[in-house]
Amino acid sequence: MGMKLKILNLFVTALFVVSFVVAPATAQTSEQDLLAQLKEAPESEASRLERELNLIWGNSGSAAMDLLLKRGREALEAEDNARAIEHLSALTDHAPDFAEGWHARATAFFRAGMYGPALDDLQRALALNPNNFNAIFGLAVMMQEIGDLQRAAQAYDLVLDLHPHHEQAKEAKKRLAGQGIDQTL
Numbered sequence: 001m002g003m004k005l006k007i008l009n010l011f012v013t014a015l016f017v018v019s020f021v022v023a024p025a026t027a028q029t030s031e032q033d034l035l036a037q038l039k040e041a042p043e044s045e046a047s048r049l050e051r052e053l054n055l056i057w058g059n060s061g062s063a064a065m066d067l068l069l070k071r072g073r074e075a076l077e078a079e080d081n082a083r084a085i086e087h088l089s090a091l092t093d094h095a096p097d098f099a100e101g102w103h104a105r106a107t108a109f110f111r112a113g114m115y116g117p118a119l120d121d122l123q124r125a126l127a128l129n130p131n132n133f134n135a136i137f138g139l140a141v142m143m144q145e146i147g148d149l150q151r152a153a154q155a156y157d158l159v160l161d162l163h164p165h166h167e168q169a170k171e172a173k174k175r176l177a178g179q180g181i182d183q184t185l
Helices: 002-020 029-040 043-057 063-077 081-094 099-111 115-128 133-145 149-162 167-178
Strands: none
Touching (some): 029 043, 029 149, 081 099, 099 133, 115 133, 133 149, 133 167
């Protein structure tokens, strides 16, 4: 029961942040431009725009922190969740305002079956970067995993609102629709 309440609170927070936060028109301009282009892009351009956004989101501004992220991601690829959590915890300790560090560690916690810490990290990642459609996708996957299919569908819709060609979200929505779950915001 506590886990479901925590997920509900995280979902409401994520929905609020994604729906109502307006990024300042300063250094975020190129990111905002890319996000706007992604919404309108044909499928053939979507992958390039997504890569560019991931490059922006994956750049902490510090070579040392970028190295910790790289090592954490390499450990995730090697399915060494404990080592990934170790590297990514060092990253979040030293760069607490770097959203991608929290997102990556949430992935590591999720893969290790540690849903509570994964949810906490997703909440932090989305508070720092409410446009990270991959973090929202992670939240949707977790909601689906615990059986909250309506909220999972809503979160997939948020992903598709930001990135209409997100293949995994489109496939997940199709699977949910096949189960009679079709939530469009």
